[in-house]
Amino acid sequence: MKSQKSLILLSLITAISLMVIKFIAYFITHSNAVFTDALESIVNVIASSFAFYSIYLSSLPKDMNHPYGHGKVEFFSVFIEGALIFLAALFIIGKAIYNFFFPIELTNLLEGVGLVAFTALINFLLGRYLLVKSKKLNSLTLMADGKHLLTDALSTVGLVVGLLLVYFTGLIIIDIILSLILGVFILYQGYKLLRQSVGGLMDESDVQLVKDVVDVLQQHRKDPWIDIHNLRLQRYGANLHLDCHVTLPNYFDLNKVHEEVSEIDKLINEKVGLKTEFFIHADPCLPQCCHYCNVKNCPIRSSEKTIDMIWDVELVTRNLKHFEKEKSN
Structure with a gap:
């Protein structure tokens, strides 16, 4: 968590510095497009400030009021950043329409181009760095900040090309x-962040993460794990909450059940790459399970095994034992 705080602080200091540079470029050029870039940099500063606070808050330990921790504040951070980008884009589009009817003469374009090109390079390098670190630290906040900086860098490159066209053609309409x-591009980026944050706050299923968990279970499954179903995931910042039902041989005593459940817990925590809290409900096997059960020398088997059940997302996430799912199909 200390690494995340340091990275967000670096992002905040950089955002403030680049904001100053962009506004200097705007004041010497009076370019509407440069103003667009400068206005978005204000969003960068505000978003990085909130992100820094959310990283601190998500690092707090669980308490009575927050039994799952404070990790979901990262979704609020992403929401704030997306909302600010969205509002800034609307203002940018409005000002562009205004200047279409009331154009302003542009000055010192080459100097302005040099300044904004420098900010694009810095944002690109920092954005890539934050995305790499977000994957290692499993941080949604760093991911959102990194994507935002890359978006900013890309839009600034387009801005540089456009200003050079204005300089060589003299057509202010290009600006x-x-x-x-x-503005439209930034509006779309803001919408995507808003969509992601709302999905997280509503506990929308992370399809890829569920697939990763199911693949690990399939690759490392043990014979006593007759079936796993009703698997559900919730993400809290860098932590994962997972609950599921596992069918085990009905003659296992409580100690053996606990051992098998702990094996599943250990497997996911080691292989998935996220700190995972498990709630596993153990079901006793039924005679209908025998035809896909892998247990060798089972003392209560009522029929031979006839099929191999391959665990996939659809099979494992349904709230049905595998034989019940066969009937439903």
């Missing part, structure tokens, strides 16, 4: 059109 295009 306005460019600002409109960047």
